[in-house]
Amino acid sequence: MTTKVSAPGAATGPVRLLVATRKGAFILKSDPARRSWKTTGPKFLGHAAHHCVLDPRDRRTLLLAARTGHLGPTVFRSLDMGRTWKEAARPPAFPKAAEGQKGRVLDHVFWLTPGLASEPGAWYAGSSPQGLFRSEDGGVSWAPVSGLNDHPMLAKWTGGEQDGTPDGPKLHSVLIDPRDARHLYVGMSSGGVFESRDQGKNWQPLNAGCLADFLPTPYPEYGQDPHCVRLHPLAPDILYQQNHCGIYRMARPEDRWVRIGASMPKKVGDIGFPMVLHPRDPDTAWTFPMDGGTVWPRTSPGGRPAVYGTRNAGRTWQRLAAGLPAGQAWLTVKRQAMCADLHNPVGIYFGTTNGEIWASRNEGAKWACIVRHLPHVYAVEAVELRA
Amino acid sequence: MKVLIPTPLRSYTGERHEVEATGPTLGAILEDLDRRFPGMRFRMIDEQDAIRRHIRIFVNGDQVRSLRTPLRAADEVLIVQALSGG
Numbered sequence: 001m002t003t004k005v006s007a008p009g010a011a012t013g014p015v016r017l018l019v020a021t022r023k024g025a026f027i028l029k030s031d032p033a034r035r036s037w038k039t040t041g042p043k044f045l046g047h048a049a050h051h052c053v054l055d056p057r058d059r060r061t062l063l064l065a066a067r068t069g070h071l072g073p074t075v076f077r078s079l080d081m082g083r084t085w086k087e088a089a090r091p092p093a094f095p096k097a098a099e100g101q102k103g104r105v106l107d108h109v110f111w112l113t114p115g116l117a118s119e120p121g122a123w124y125a126g127s128s129p130q131g132l133f134r135s136e137d138g139g140v141s142w143a144p145v146s147g148l149n150d151h152p153m154l155a156k157w158t159g160g161e162q163d164g165t166p167d168g169p170k171l172h173s174v175l176i177d178p179r180d181a182r183h184l185y186v187g188m189s190s191g192g193v194f195e196s197r198d199q200g201k202n203w204q205p206l207n208a209g210c211l212a213d214f215l216p217t218p219y220p221e222y223g224q225d226p227h228c229v230r231l232h233p234l235a236p237d238i239l240y241q242q243n244h245c246g247i248y249r250m251a252r253p254e255d256r257w258v259r260i261g262a263s264m265p266k267k268v269g270d271i272g273f274p275m276v277l278h279p280r281d282p283d284t285a286w287t288f289p290m291d292g293g294t295v296w297p298r299t300s301p302g303g304r305p306a307v308y309g310t311r312n313a314g315r316t317w318q319r320l321a322a323g324l325p326a327g328q329a330w331l332t333v334k335r336q337a338m339c340a341d342l343h344n345p346v347g348i349y350f351g352t353t354n355g356e357i358w359a360s361r362n363e364g365a366k367w368a369c370i371v372r373h374l375p376h377v378y379a380v381e382a383v384e385l386r387a
Numbered sequence: 388m389k390v391l392i393p394t395p396l397r398s399y400t401g402e403r404h405e406v407e408a409t410g411p412t413l414g415a416i417l418e419d420l421d422r423r424f425p426g427m428r429f430r431m432i433d434e435q436d437a438i439r440r441h442i443r444i445f446v447n448g449d450q451v452r453s454l455r456t457p458l459r460a461a462d463e464v465l466i467v468q469a470l471s472g473g
Contacts, residue, residue: 068395068430069441070395070439070440070441070442070468070469071395071396071430071431071439071441071442071468072429072430072431072432072433072439074426074429074430087425087426088426089425089426091426091429093429093433093434094434094435095434096434096435096436097435102435103434103435104434104435105433105434105435105437106433106434
């Protein structure tokens with residue numbers, strides 16, 4: 001297997017941010033210089049929007065994972081970049097259990113991943129509780145990936161409801177090897193990172209070297225809590241993860257995670273939720289550290305928010321806080337709420353649970369708040385309307 | 388029979404608060420509604436055929452909890468969404 005995938009050039013046009021919040025979805029539109037931003041929305045006001053994703057194959061279709069607080073979960077589709085929406089005809093759902101048996105109930109769709117260009121119409125969805133679903137018709141109808149959902153080890157891998165996040169246990173970070181549509185990765189909180197090489201029929205844990213300090217065995221085969229896993233699109237043998245127990249990197253074929261967060265400043269630590277990669281440089285990545293001490297406040301350490309970036313695969317980290325509040329700012333950024341665009345220099349964006357979106361046009365060197373007073377931000381995705 | 392629809396589900400019924408449905412049981416009524424208003428049932432009933440946590444269904448003023456509840460043509464079905472949270 002070759003290591004690299006051919007690199008596209010940097011994008012130059014306007015950027016849109018697809019912002020999913022606890023109370024609906026918003027789209028932020030930039031000018032080509034990414035200096036000014038205009039907010040549109042809300043779409044689906046009052047619905048919990050967990051993830052809004054553009055189909056890069058047509059740069060027009062959006063999928064939105066939503067749950068109206070008191071109604072069941074669903075997926076909405078837009079074929080015109082968010083102007084009009086239609087609900088999936090058959091949204092993700094677990095199979096009905098046989099009479100007398102207890103079946104699983106999907107609480108919400110949490111994560112959406114479009115398939116490769118070689119699989120038109122293919123999408124994956126990760127759910128709470130942990131489940132994987134696949135659509136082959138652009139998100140109109142969804143079927144369970146039974147190789148994972150019905151795997152005899154799933155209950156052992158994931159533990160019980162008590163092992164999930166405060167919003168419920170989740171399957172997230174559905175990653176597809178750009179060289180091989182059959183090669184998949186998922187992250188499960190809890191459960192760990194898992195890999196399939198046959199499009200989801202069989203799965204193997206991929207957690208060697210990754211700490212689970214909340215379990216009796218600190219380095220178990222499974223049971224870890226990856227918060228966000230990323231695969232580099234141009235060097236797909238390189239994976240990063242922000243885990244409950246630190247920041248890790250894996251360079252395959254060495255199938256072992258290395259805790260690159262060990263080189264973070266001790267006062268800051270290496271706990272957080274999101275993980276963002278440079279779109280063209282597999283040695284460059286960014287995180288947003290949060291306080292994982294004592295009772296896990298999950299806020300910026302010391303009330304001094306900062307992004308930390310590495311340009312050498314985690315050997316050293318640089319604090320990137322210019323423009324961010326200098327103190328008394330107790331920000332929380334969720335695992336899907338930080339992303340990068342494809343420009344040069346790369347733009348980085350994060351959304352906070354108090355409804356702010358922060359942007360840097362220069363890879364974290366300087367930050368500006370581009371919108372505030374949104375609802376609790378769940379996810380931010382940067383998309384380019386043209387290459 | 389007459390079925391009264393709560394505000395959050397009226398996007399499925401073209402904003403109508405009252406629709407007609409037919410069937411011998413509550414489950415059949417909801418299936419009939421889903422045929423006419425696709426997707427509506429799953430927002431109320433989960434994949435294990437349980438009424439979702441914040442949905443209440445009343446027949447002639449009495450709360451029912453089973454999709455097997457028998458119904459007659461003259462019954463009135465009221466679907467209510469119980470609000471909570473912030």
